Structure formats: C-alpha cells, structure tokens
Amino acid sequence: MNLLIKKITSLQNAKVKFIIKLRRRSQRTKSNKTFVDGTREVLRIMNNTNLIQEFYINKELISETLLSKIYDYALSNCTAIYECEKNVFKKITYRENSDGLIAIVNNTKKKLDDIFLSKNPLILVADGIEKPGNIGALIRAADAAGADALVLINSKTDILNPNVIRSSIATVFLFPVIECNIDCFFNYVIKNKIQTVGLIPVASESYITTDLRIPTAIIVGSENTGISEYCKKRLSKKISIKMNGHNDSLNVSTAAAIALFECIRQRSSKNKN
C-alpha cells in the first residue's frame, strides 16, 4: 500500500470548509464524523482504534517521531494525510495553541445491546447532563473505575462535541458511551437484573452503607436540576454522599467517581462494610 499525502495551500479548499463545518452539531450528525484537534487526543485514538479517516498536519509544528507514527498508522489503515500550510492549519484548528495535528474520525454509535456486560455489571448513567466538560469527565471517571459503559439519558449534548472529546481525552472513542431513551434504559436494566441507584442529595441512605456489590447502575443528575422526576420514580434505591462543608453539592463527575470507586472498593473487599 502507498501513503496518500496531499498538500493544502488554499483556504478555499473543500476539505478546509468541511472541517470548519464539523464544528456544527448538525454537520457532525449528518456526516457521522467529527474532528479531533490535538496530539494527546489523536494519539490515544491512533493507539487504540482504526477510526481515523484523515489526518491534517502542519509539519512545522509536529516532531519527526510523531510524523513517523502518523505515517505508520496511515499505511496500516489507508488513512489520507493532508499537509496544511500554516495559514490553512490556523484556519481549521479549534484550539488557541494548536500542536499541528487534527484527525477526522468516524463515529461508532453504540446501542445498549452493544454493551459487553461484565460478570458483575457496573454502569454509570447521566441524566440530563448538558455541559460537554462534565460529560467528558464522567466518561473519564467511568473508564477509570472500570465500569462497563456510560449511558446518557435525557441528553442534550452531542457526544462528538469537541469539548467532550477534549475533556475525556478522546476516551469517548474507546469507552462505550450510549445515548438512549429513558424507558429503553429501564427495560434494559430490568432484563439484565441490574439495580438502579440514584445519587440524590436529600436521600437518607448513605452511599457507604448501600450494597453496591451486586449488578449496579449508578445514576447522576445535573448539579442544578438533579435526576429527573420520571427517572427518580423508577430507581431501586436513592443514596447520598454526605456534604460536610459550605457547598451543598459536588461536581457531578466528582460525585459519580466517589460512588463508582466505592462500588469497586466494596467488590474488592471480602466482607461487606
């Protein structure tokens, strides 16, 4: 196989226009693609998937080592490489201080049935979370804890939003993130015998005394509105993390991480505590 390398010198190039259009959600949905801007994120996708369809590089900004990695990936995966002149790259980058590497990545939309459930399932569920930064942080927390998936219900944010990609350090492409309807989700957990445990600040039961060793879905809501009423009514259990300071709530991803890691702790301990 040969490397397909093209040069882009004009701001009017159709590829340039396409990448800029991908900043719009509608265009990402229509094309089922997104752009990933930054070496750290692109490298993670390169190292773990074959989802990259095109590279856009500015040779002045990237190292020889990185370039050779890009060539290797492109050869193995038939990925096109577009060398952009400085002004072209400046036009397509989304970052203030770009490091010279952008990738066009195919979306792999996953469904609930695509989740590879572990022996003792653990799922994180985010209800109505809007901020892309929070969704990215939730993905990172669920992945770090070793959960099976993150499920987004009542979601208003497109998971291919550049800020979801950045805040998850591109983990959104490696870890199962599923957007689904709230009723489908509850059918799924009933079918799979998974308890649903919602984090609710006013709940009297503490997360540390709740049995999380059985198959569990931990549900978190937004800091402002919490878990939706419709979802709240269907929960198996409501739990809280006791706040000891001036704040009446934790950041949603922090609260989720505390509950997820408590679940992992309980499962790693021989005795219930």
Added chain:
Amino acid sequence: MNLLIKKITSLQNAKVKFIIKLRRRSQRTKSNKTFVDGTREVLRIMNNTNLIQEFYINKELISETLLSKIYDYALSNCTAIYECEKNVFKKITYRENSDGLIAIVNNTKKKLDDIFLSKNPLILVADGIEKPGNIGALIRAADAAGADALVLINSKTDILNPNVIRSSIATVFLFPVIECNIDCFFNYVIKNKIQTVGLIPVASESYITTDLRIPTAIIVGSENTGISEYCKKRLSKKISIKMNGHNDSLNVSTAAAIALFECIRQRSSKNKN
C-alpha cells in the same frame, strides 16, 4: 447608618479602571483585593462573610429580591454600592453573560497556623497545581469532605484568580486555603503528628487498604508531573488508586475527592476495612 450609593456613567471613572486592572495578578497582589463576578458566587460570600468592600450592579439585570439583599448587606457592613450604566457594566464584567453583580472582595490571606485543626485532622495538599479550574475543584472537594484546609505547595497560581473563584463557587473565601513553602509544610505536619500520604499512580499500596483514620494530609500532584521529587522523599506513605480503563490517570480533583471520601468512610466505620 446610611446606604452609600453612587452612579457610574463614564467608562473613564477611576473605579472602572481599577476593576479592570484587578484582572492582572500583580494588581490583586498589590491591592490585596479581587473582584467576584456573578450572583451565585457573590451571594455565597454575602451569606458567609463580611469580606465584600464594594458592590457594582446593573439594575436592569438584577431582581428586586437580590437588590434588597444587597442593600441589607451594605447597611450592615458599610459596603459601598455603585450603580453602573449598561455600557459601564459591560466594560467591567469578566463573563460572557453577566448577571449584573460584581463585588470587590478583600483577601484574607491565611497561614498554616491559622488552620483550626479538628480533633482528627484531615488536610488536602496540592503540589505544583497550575490550572485555576483544578485549584477551584480541589477547594470544593476538600470543603465537601469536611477537611480542615487545602494547602498549596509549589504553587504557581494566585488563589484570587477569577477562575479559581468561579470554579470553587467562591468557596475560596470560606474555606481555609493556604499557600506555603514545602519545608514549612513538613515542619507543620511533624509538629502536629499528621501522616503525609501521597497519591502516586505507580505506588503499590492501595488507598483502600491504607489506614486513613489517623491524622492525615493527602498530597496530590499535577496530572503531568505528579508530586515533586523533593516532596515525594518526605512522604510517610505512597498510595495509588487503581485505574481499570484506558486512562492512566484521573483528573487531580477527582482523585483527591476519592481519597478524601475514603478517609471519611474509614473514620465513620467502626471496623477497619
């Protein structure tokens, strides 16, 4: 007492110039003041402290209820109120969508000896953390866990940075945050018989099997560089949070929160687990 209310109609007003200058760290240090932009944050300071020196309001943007709270606070604390015309307020606000309230707040710089140590001390220590958003999140996590203080060593960021204020939802004014020299910190913990437990990804001991029921300072480093070598050598213990996914690290405030809440859990349990 009377209310001191003045109108500002000119962009050339000295107060306007002063607030804009406060965006610079040097000016905040020199004046020992900062500005807090936004109702949520200002309200939290109003409800908990008498640190507010001046209010800047745009009457078109704030409600009658809020205005009456501002008047009450101003009367009780001799706080001046400046009513700004729309264009003046637009000039001084730091936010994209301002909600019409800015406060000038006095700094209350705290030292290690100002910490009111609880019976069984718990301190969070951040080594070399640069991002204001992370410092804000660490303050929030330490406060939520009910820790005694957050200590910043090798700090490069001014704690009065507007993004620290915003990401901590102004908790930086309510919760003890101390910047200090690393040697002073270790002298302090030795004097107070507090163990120092560092979160280090490669440490073999797990945070869940470490005894955190005794007086403890939990130390976290930056995601990129971790805890400094000089600090690492002085630690009582090195612990890790096992990562199960594609990421080799958690966000620093998430990791800190997991360790802090594990400490709280251990202390609330009768038996060691």
